Amino acid sequence: MTVLAPTPVKSGYWATVVAVGGASMTLPFSVTGAAVAMPSMAAQLGSSVGAAQWMLNAFNITFAALPLAAGGLADRIGRRRVLLTGIGLVGLLSLLIALAPSMVLVDVARAVQGCGAAAVLASGAAILAHSTSGRRRQLAFGILGTCFGTGLAIGPLAAGALVEVGGWRSVFLLVAAMAAPAWLCATRAPESRDTNHPGIDVAGLVCFTAGLAVLSFALVEATTAGWTAPATLVPLGIAVLLVALFAVVEVRRAERAMFDVRLYRRPEFLAVVCQPFTVTLGFVVLLVYLPAYLQGVGSRTVLDSGLLLLPMTTPVLLLPLIASRLAARTSVRAVLTGASVLIVVGGLLLTTVHSDSSWLELALPLLPFGAGVGLAFGVMDNAAVSTVPVEKAGAAAGIFNTMRITGESVAVSGAAALLSTLIAAGPPSLEAAQAVQGHVAEAHRAVLAAGFTGAIHTLGVILAVLSTLGAVLTYLALKP
Structure with missing residues (x-):
């Protein structure tokens, strides 16, 4: 099998890392930032609840569905080429959304933007796997985890501040601005491809x-x-x-x-690709809906609710680089199993949260939850591409990220439906659906507050159960 540029790069190492890390940072921010901006956007553009929800879903569907195709395309026509195309789509479509006059145009643009995000996600990890090795590879993937976690962690806080100061359009202008330097750095990344790829x-x-x-x-x-x-x-x-x-x-x-089932013959690969369902799934759901709970039921401002999430988001900024070093000294199994256990603790403690909880009371469950996610982010991507031959790095990255983003996108939509049902204690009502987005009418506040609090507690138990299963699977499947 002929593969171009299989050796590690030297002169372009930092440009490559900055390109992949910077581009990856825009992706989770495009999810969490858009969720924070959604209520203001819907009000200004005169959108219904369903149309506003599709602003998130349109991005999530293409983002989740296309990493496999993007990974295969990257292996076939060139990973740098796909990365540059993806960054360009993310940046240009963000600019278009910032200027959009209607929700219909926003929904269409978000779907196309999700295509670019999938290209970045699949090609970025493959480029790092192909162009780095040893400690430089561990450092590169640790930085990638930090960048991805940073986008998730600062998303609600930064978006909240931007919405209050500059309106919802400023959120998308920031994404466009972030994409520009990443694209320039990506032009210096090494090109590689698998010339025997079977096609799309x-x-x-x-x-x-x-x-x-x-x-x-x-x-x-x-x-x-x-x-x-x-x-x-x-x-x-x-x-x-x-x-x-x-x-x-x-x-x-x-x-x-496009879904190479042969890779699932490797127990370690199976364990790693299942990690998103037990790690990032709950983190994304809480990032999207916990601020809505604190704003709608707790009457907090957008900025205040973002600050209250700091105990969960700060570890995601700090721990990925530490996790990569910890895995080198112990094992990936130890780090990922420990991460899942921390999330179990956070999920169970989430049952103590109420709308008027203080910062310290919220920190009790959110800190271990964020620590678990931060540790996992430092090793998951590297583990996924390291369990397969390097020429299959694009396919492995595509499968891993498809599992991750599919789980997240279905979780965001499914959690909205589940929370609406739990809040209404029966068939969901329009008021319950609006409460999930942070809009609680004063006339229904008492009933919706009790229902929303109970729904958050139930969600914590569900996340704890899923993470328990993830801890057991990881411990049994990965080597010490």
């Missing part, structure tokens, strides 16, 4: 993307129509059929499939 699996891509889109539509409908309504059940059934068809297509295409 169009059938698999269509089935997977369509299934995810229909599933997200069903979850959005569930927030207002309820889980048993035909508007929810019909698309859910279609989504199941599309996912089943995707599985059949991938098995029949064998080596030409």
Whole structure:
């Protein structure tokens, strides 16, 4: 198999790391920042609850569905080329969104922006895997985890401050500004490709993307129509059929499939790609909906709610680099298992949170939760691409990030539907759906406050159970 530029780079090392890290930082900020900006955007553009939710879903669907295709394309036509294209799309579409006059245009632009985000996510890790080795590789992936965590961590706080000072459009202008230097640095990254790549699996891509889109539509409908309504059940059934068809297509295409099932024969790879469901899933859900809870029920400002999340977000800034060094001295198994255990503790302690909780009371569950996520971020990406041959780095990064972003996007939509149902203690109402977005009418405040608090507690238990399963799987599958 012929692979270009398989040796580590020297002169362009820092330019490559800065390009991948800087571009990766814009991705989670595009999720959390947009979620914070959504209420202000919906009010200014005259959007409904459903249309506003699709501003998030349109990005999440393409972001989740395309890393596999982007990874395969990067292996085939060049990883630097795909990275440059992805950064360009993220930056230019952010600029377009900042200037958009309607929510319809925003939704379309967000879908295209998600395509660029998927390209960055899949090609960035593959470039680092191909161009670094040894301690420089550990440092590069530690920086990548820090950058990704920084985007997640500062997203709510920075977006809240921007919305209050400059309006919702300033959030997207910042993303566009961040993309420019990353693109310039990416021009110095080394190019590499797998010349024997079998090509893009169009059938698999269509089935997977369509299934995810229909599933997200069903979850959005569930927030207002309820889980048993035909508007929810019909698309859910279609989504199941599309996912089943995707599985059949991938098995029949064998080596030409975009979802290389052969990689799942490696227990360590299986354990790593399952980590997003137990690590980042809960973190993203809390970043999106805990501020809405603190604002809508607790009557906190956007900026105050962001500051209250600091015990969870600060460790994600500080721990990834430490985690990479800790894994080198102990093992990836020890770090990832410990990370899951910390998240279990945080999830259980989340049941003590109330809308009027003090900063210290919120720190009790959020600090271990953030510490667990920060440790995992420092080793997950490197572990995913390190468990496969280097020529398959793009495919491995694509599968890993597809699992991560699919879990996050479905979680964001599903959590909204679940929280709406729990808040209403039955079929979700319009008031419950609005409460999930941080809008609580004074006339319904007492009832919605009690329901929302109970929903947050239930969510904590669910996250603790998932993380317990993740800890056990990681410990059993990875080598000491």
